[in-house]
Amino acid sequence: MNLMLLPPGQRVLPPTGRVLKRGERLLEPDVYVIDVDGRPAVVKDYGRYRWTPLSPLARLLVRREARVLRLLRGWRHAPALLGTIGGLALGIEFIPGVAPGEATIEAGAAVFQQLRGAVAALHDAGITHNDLHPANVLISGGTPVLIDFASAVRTPRWLRWLPPVRELRRSDLANVLKMRQRITGQPPSRQEAAAMAPPGWVEAIRTGWKRVYRRFKGRSG
Structure with a gap:
């Protein structure tokens, strides 16, 4: 399949594509649907992090997700991996469905x-x-x-x-x-x-964190 990544910095899709989600938070990708060989495909695009200090982390996220999807190839409860694109995006099978x-x-x-x-x-x-x-x-x-x-x-x-x-x-x-x-x-x-x-150790960590957070918030207030 011929997967096409948007040019670095471009966040406007061609007429054949549609946006599912804009990445607004830290290391959150743009997610959009494009036509690939006559079939829809989902692209998770971290391209806006190219040439930034966060580029290595974005590439790591792409590699990790691609590795897991390869391991799950053929499993009906996960989409198929179509490929990675330039190290900063991956193409995934489009799943028609509802939340x-x-x-x-x-x-x-x-x-x-x-x-x-x-x-x-x-x-x-x-x-x-x-x-x-x-x-x-x-x-x-x-x-x-x-x-x-x-x-x-x-x-x-x-x-x-x-x-x-x-x-x-x-x-x-x-x-x-x-x-x-x-x-x-x-x-x-x-x-x-x-x-x-x-388990108890998880509750202990949560309780300790809450105490530290409350103290920090009280001092900063």
């Missing part, structure tokens, strides 16, 4: 059961998504598809027992259950609630 909250029929309990199974399979492959929320899930033909793997982490098998890695997996599953409750109204079961509860 979970936009179609109550499609986003029923059965879809969230699929989503839980998909996240569990992702974890079995040693990958955590780390950014699961409704904007990063599409329902396409009744199948949940995970998108935006820029924050994903791949962990070697011999490191998966470490508490921080287990916490990443727990956080992924907790986010799925929170989405299900918010969209369908189905609360977590007692067993699910126990699995969602963060």
Whole structure:
């Protein structure tokens, strides 16, 4: 496929393209749809960081996401990688679908059961998504598809027992259950609630951070 990247600094698409999201926050890409060989493709474009000190970090994000998508090639719960472009963008299969909250029929309990199974399979492959929320899930033909793997982490098998890695997996599953409750109204079961509860060391870190933040805010005020 012939993927075309917008020229550096250009943020105006040709007539055949449409913008899905403008990158406004730090290291957030422009996301747009273009026509590639008669089919729509999504481009995540970090090109505005070219010739800036953030260029190496942007290139790292592209490489990391491309690596994860290559590992997930052929998996129906993730889009296919079409290729990388100039080191600062990647082309991804366009998935026609809706966000979970936009179609109550499609986003029923059965879809969230699929989503839980998909996240569990992702974890079995040693990958955590780390950014699961409704904007990063599409329902396409009744199948949940995970998108935006820029924050994903791949962990070697011999490191998966470490508490921080287990916490990443727990956080992924907790986010799925929170989405299900918010969209369908189905609360977590007692067993699910126990699995969602963060371990003591995580709560200790959060409590300590809150104390430091309050002290800093009080002094700066």
